[in-house]
Amino acid sequence: MKTYQLEILSNIQVSERYWHMTLNSENIEEPIVPGQFFNIKCGEDELPFLRRPFSIYRINQEEKTIEFLYLVKGAGTVNLTKFKADDQLDVLGPLGIGFRLEEDWDSILLLARGVGIATLAALAQEAAAKNVKCVAILSARSNNDLLAAETLQGFGATVIKVTEEEGTSGVENVQRLVEELIVEHGVKAAFTCGSMRLSRLLQKITFKENIPAQIALEEHMGCAMGVCYACVCNIRESHGIKSVRVCIEGPVFDLEKVVLT
Amino acid sequence: MMDNLSLDIQIGSLHLKNPVMPASGAFGFEMESILDFNELGALVPKSITKYPRGGNDTPRVCEVTGGMINSIGIQSKGLPYYLEHIIPQYQKYDVPLIASISADSIEEFTEMSEIIGANPAVSAIELNISCPNLEGNGKAFGMDGDLSFELIQKVKSVTDQPLIAKLTPNVTSIQEIALACEEAGADGLNVANTILGMAIDIHTRKPKIGNVMGGISGPAIKPIIVRLIHQVRNVTTLPIIGCGGIMNSDDAIEMILAGASSVQIGTANFINPLTMIEVLEGIKEYMRRYEISDINNLVGKVNLPSSTSTLY
Numbered sequence: 001m002k003t004y005q006l007e008i009l010s011n012i013q014v015s016e017r018y019w020h021m022t023l024n025s026e027n028i029e030e031p032i033v034p035g036q037f038f039n040i041k042c043g044e045d046e047l048p049f050l051r052r053p054f055s056i057y058r059i060n061q062e063e064k065t066i067e068f069l070y071l072v073k074g075a076g077t078v079n080l081t082k083f084k085a086d087d088q089l090d091v092l093g094p095l096g097i098g099f100r101l102e103e104d105w106d107s108i109l110l111l112a113r114g115v116g117i118a119t120l121a122a123l124a125q126e127a128a129a130k131n132v133k134c135v136a137i138l139s140a141r142s143n144n145d146l147l148a149a150e151t152l153q154g155f156g157a158t159v160i161k162v163t164e165e166e167g168t169s170g171v172e173n174v175q176r177l178v179e180e181l182i183v184e185h186g187v188k189a190a191f192t193c194g195s196m197r198l199s200r201l202l203q204k205i206t207f208k209e210n211i212p213a214q215i216a217l218e219e220h221m222g223c224a225m226g227v228c229y230a231c232v233c234n235i236r237e238s239h240g241i242k243s244v245r246v247c248i249e250g251p252v253f254d255l256e257k258v259v260l261t
Numbered sequence: 262m263m264d265n266l267s268l269d270i271q272i273g274s275l276h277l278k279n280p281v282m283p284a285s286g287a288f289g290f291e292m293e294s295i296l297d298f299n300e301l302g303a304l305v306p307k308s309i310t311k312y313p314r315g316g317n318d319t320p321r322v323c324e325v326t327g328g329m330i331n332s333i334g335i336q337s338k339g340l341p342y343y344l345e346h347i348i349p350q351y352q353k354y355d356v357p358l359i360a361s362i363s364a365d366s367i368e369e370f371t372e373m374s375e376i377i378g379a380n381p382a383v384s385a386i387e388l389n390i391s392c393p394n395l396e397g398n399g400k401a402f403g404m405d406g407d408l409s410f411e412l413i414q415k416v417k418s419v420t421d422q423p424l425i426a427k428l429t430p431n432v433t434s435i436q437e438i439a440l441a442c443e444e445a446g447a448d449g450l451n452v453a454n455t456i457l458g459m460a461i462d463i464h465t466r467k468p469k470i471g472n473v474m475g476g477i478s479g480p481a482i483k484p485i486i487v488r489l490i491h492q493v494r495n496v497t498t499l500p501i502i503g504c505g506g507i508m509n510s511d512d513a514i515e516m517i518l519a520g521a522s523s524v525q526i527g528t529a530n531f532i533n534p535l536t537m538i539e540v541l542e543g544i545k546e547y548m549r550r551y552e553i554s555d556i557n558n559l560v561g562k563v564n565l566p567s568s569t570s571t572l573y
Contacts, residue, residue, distance in 0.1 A: 001294055003534060041532065046327035049479060050531060075324075092534070222322040222331065223531040227289030227307070229336045230322040243315055243336065248291060 001095055001225065004028060005088045009065060011081070015144050019070050019081055020057075023089060026064040032056060033098030034122035035216050035252040038068075039224040041090035043079040051092060052076035053221050055119040055193075055251070058151070059126075069118035069148055095224055096251050099123050099214055101130060105188040109181055110136040110157070111174070111202050116194015117148045119216045121155075123191055128155040135185050137162060137177055139169045139198060158185075171201055178205050187211060192255065194218070200260050213255035219246040234259035266548050267555040268541075270302070270522045272500045273423035273448025275357060275385040277302040277523060280556060281513070281541045284504050284527030285361035285387065285427075286333065287478075290350045295534045298354045300541065302523060306347055308363040308389045311373055313339040318471030323460050328479020328506070329528060330458050332472035335363050340373060348382050357384035359425065367408070371415045378420030386422045388413065391429030391454035403429040403454075406441035413445035425502065427451035430482075430489055439493045451502040451525065452490050456482050478528040480506045487519045494520025494561050508536065510543020517544075520561040 007024040014020045025032070039051040058067040070077055083089060101108075101123075108127055112120040117138050127134045134157040140146050142165040149159045160177060162168040178201070181187065192202045193216040206213040222230035226248030233250070235242045235257045244250065268279040282303040289307060298304060316336030323330050337343075351358050360383045364370040374386055390412060391403035402408045403426070413426060426442040428435060430453040439450055455476020460469040468474075483506030490503050503521030506528075507513050513524045529536040544556070553559055 003295070046480065048324065049327060050322075050324050050329060220320045220322055222329065223287070225289070225295075225531075225534065226291035228287060228322070228331070228531065229307075229316060229333045230320075230331065232316065232319060232321070232336065 001093060002030075003090060003092050006091055008083055008085055008087045008089050010085050011083050013081070014069070015147050017071055017145060018147060019072055019077075021068045021070070021080070021083075023066050023068075023091070024064065025066045028094070030094055032059050032066065032094045034059065034126050035098030035119065036094040036096050037251065038091040038093035039095060039221070040080070040092075042076040043082075045079075048074075048076040048079055050222070051224065052080075053095070053224055053247070055216065056094070056122050057118040057148075059122055069115075069121070071115040092224065096247055097249065099126075099191060099216070099252050101126060101132065102189070105132060107133040107135075107186050107188050109178065109185065109187040109190040110134065111139075111178065111190065111192040111198055112136065113139040113195035113198055114141075114145065116192070116216070116218070117146070119193040120191055121148050121151050124152045124155045124157045128157070133185060134158070135181050135187070136160070137174060137181070139163070139174065139195065141165065171197060174198060175201055175205065178202065182209060182211065189213065190255075191215070196260055199255065199258075203255050203258075203260060207256055214252050215255045215258055217246050217251045217253065217258070219251075221247055223247070265554065266545055267557075268544070270500065270556060272385065272425065272502075272523070275359075275423040275448070277357065279541055280517070280523035280544070281537050282359070282502075282523065282525050283530065283537060284525035285389065287527030287530050290347075292530070292534055296538065298351070298356060300538055301356055303357045303359050303384070304351050304354060305359045305361055305387065305525065306351070308335050308337070308361040309340060309343040309347070309373070309377075310335055310337040310363050311340050311369050313337060313342075320469065320471055323469035323475075325458070325460055325477060325479075325481065327481035328477055330460055330470055330475040330477050331455070332470045332475030334472065340376065344376070344380060348380060352382050358382055359385045359387050361387040361389050361427070363389040367402075367412045367415055370412055371419055374416040374422070375419040378422040383422065385425060385448075386416070386420065387425040387427055387451060388416060389427050389454070391427050401429050401431075403427070403438055404432050406437045409438050410441040410445040413442055413447050417446040423448040425449040425451055428453045428493075430454065430485060430505070431457045435489050436492055436496045439497050439499070443497045443499050447499060449500040449502060450493060450497070451504055452493050452521070453486060453505055455505070456485060478505065480508050480512070482506045483512055483515075487515055490516055490519040490521050491563070507540065508532075510540045510547065513540045513544060514547055514559070517556070517559050518561070518563045520563075522557065522560045
């Protein structure tokens with residue numbers, strides 16, 4: 001973890017609500033793992049005052065670039081859209097513990113919703129590099145919000161889209177899909193991000209099927225360095241419930257341990 | 262060009278090589294990889310409570326204009342863990358450790374101070390008599406002069422450690438509390454803890470903080486803190502630690518001119534983890550520019566109009 005001034009290579013609107021940013025990451029010496037995030041200073045003004053955490057969308061080792069796909073939602077992300085190519089961006093990171101891909105997991109399932117898709121895209125990229133078969137169910141309000149589907153397909157992932165627009169994103173339909181895909185693809189591990197509802201569903205299914213699963217959690221953060229205890233969640237341990245910090249002990253946790261609210 | 266700047270300050274028997282330190286709750290060992298702790302005047306780990314505490318419901322922070330509101334609830338692993346694991350982490354640094362203590366009763370403050378005070382790795386105790394987040398509708402010991410007096414007197418009787426009382430700004434007269442702490446034997450005053458505030462999401466109509474109210478920190482509160490330091494300085498000669506809204510060295514110098522001899526930096530660490538180092542450098546630059554060889558010669562040196570009518 002360090003603060004870096006990174007050169008912005010591009011920052012463009014890619015759909016009605018989403019923007020995409022590419023940064024030159026050649027100065028970052030530490031390894032960057034899918035599921036990790038950067039805490040980004042989105043402006044010099046009093047608002048947005050705090051940095052904003054963004055999970056990494058793509059890590060391009062050879063080009064030495066990193067990419068973020070972000071939903072324009074509040075003061076921070078609105079301000080982030082004002083940055084242009086060649087501007088410098090103040091980022092703190094890489095932060096947190098990322099996803100774990102074990103050797104014998106030759107087939108994985110991703111279940112993501114909304115901006116959580118960006119978080120799992122980085123994992124699909126790593127899975128592709130490791131020849132791990134990947135099937136992804138991507139959920140969003142509309143097809144407009146599912147631009148990242150093409151990125152995942154580009155990594156060789158089988159992508160199934162479900163949306164409110166088409167009436168396919170209901171929990172029952174997703175449950176049927178997950179259960180079918182687990183069998184069809186011989187899924188060895190599952191990963192989720194972006195929806196409490198879908199996370200609860202995946203927790204239930206993977207527990208029943210005895211499949212290891214991981215979740216990347218999102219939470220309001222203060223420092224993102226583990227010192228302020230703002231971003232906590234509860235984890236089930238053998239001796240009871242334990243409060244952990246999402247920024248430093250996560251954001252990726254074993255799904256079976258997380259107390260989902 | 263001045264080469265021999267003296268940044269040394271004294272808080273009772275506690276000697277600091279420079280006046281810049283972190284504010285409790287906004288600093289931790291986790292920052293070790295990004296910040297050279299040996300550069301700091303003191304180290305102040307997060308407040309410790311006697312028993313483990315789970316902390317408050319989330320969201321625990323929310324952003325406001327020029328700052329943030331927090332209500333963490335002093336999540337803590339308890340005193341035994343603190344003594345065994347937290348304090349030893351800092352022993353490799355050649356910087357005094359100020360232990361911040363929070364408790365629910367005077368007896369608990371006293372008991373904890375005696376135990377922590379006896380630890381040779383501790384150089385001073387900061388009594389968090391002002392945390393606004395504990396039970397009692399945001400009330401704290403530091404809102405009552407008699408209680409503050411009794412608390413500090415009792416703690417003073419069980420330990421020889423320098424005692425710093427962290428005052429709350431959420432009072433009618435901070436001078437009354439400052440005097441009570443001085444009379445009880447405090448060695449220094451921290452001015453101040455966060456200012457109680459509240460924010461509401463107008464769309465969900467819910468408070469933006471799980472605990473409804475929380476403490477405001479950040480540059481938004483700095484003028485209030487400068488005023489409080491000035492007011493406290495008018496009634497006591499005790500060393501004052503200025504704390505609240507410092508983002509850069511100009512802010513720190515402003516507090517020193519108002520009457521603080523040292524400063525604590527909290528929220529700014531979240532935006533720029535190197536703030537403390539930059540503040541220290543900026544203070545040195547200011548001293549060179551105005552040919553101030555000793556930082557103590559700056560303390561309280563605000564040029565007030567001669568005819569100030571003191572309504573405060």
